[in-house]
Amino acid sequence: MQDSAVSDPSPGDELLLLARVDTLDRAVEPGGFDQRAWAASYGVLHECFAPAGSWRILHRAQGFASWFEGARRRIIDWLGRTDLDARERGLVKAILLGIRDELDADQKSAFARSGTMHVLAVSGSHVALIYGVLLWSFRRLGEQRRWRIGRSVVMLVVLWAYAGLTGATPSVLRATLTFTLFCLADMWRRQPDPVNSLAAAAVLLLAMDPLMLGQLSFQLSFLAVLGIALFYRPLMHLWAPPNLVLYYFWSLFSVSIAAQAFTTPLALYAFG
Secondary structure, three states: OOOOOOOOOOOOOEEEEOOOEEEOOOOOOOOOOOHHHHHHOOOOOEEEOOOOOOEEEEEOOOOOHHHHHHHHHHHHHHHHOOOOOHHHHHHHHHHHHOOOOOOOHHHHHHHHHOOOHHHHOOOHHHHHHHHHHHHHHOHHHOOOHHHHHHHHHHHHHHHHHHHHHOOOOHHHHHHHHHHHHHHHHHHOOOOOOHHHHHHHHHHHHHHHOHHHHHOHHHHHHHHHHHHHHHHHHHHHOOOOOOOHHHHHHHHHHHHHHHHHHHHHHHHHHHHO
């Protein structure tokens, strides 16, 4: 629970807690969310309840994401001064920054029951959207070398700033590194290969934190993109939709099947 005398902890901080530690329990209902398996994929096996006054911060996190802690807090403070009510503000923070501290139990339950909990997680799709918007915005500048280098530098600054603001999660870092390679290739007029870029992103992330390899989020994220990179185009070529509407839905179907082809076996193994 929050302590008004201590600033809120951030991901990566070391905390000292005075509380009883319990092991995480599995979901009781059939088909329910297996919290223990999900937490174990992050190396978390226990939980505790620490009221105000029963915890303090020993050491602040030192790393890339910590550089943006001040900007992240200023954004949160600005949202607190807006006319949004608590539920709306909680959704905005979750969707834009991946911070879910203001989501109430009813909101979490509604998203979980509808199978749309991923909407509240900042992921590679956010980074792809930013990259696409910036690429579209700069398209009128032409293809001269100075413009290509200039737009790539701007895009790299924006993408890495957003990665820092959202806590540099594995899915965001994966996408940011991949699009960084795209930007570097654009500077030198090279054609990037999606599989090579994905592999390079994986190697760089594991060089920074080898323990990521054991995280379920890391595994599912890379497997999904690998499936899309390998199977999306072959699936699209299986049928030529007669109009734009059917082409759009066939594209969504193809990208979904391509991602599920690689992630479903792991999901069945991890969650049963």
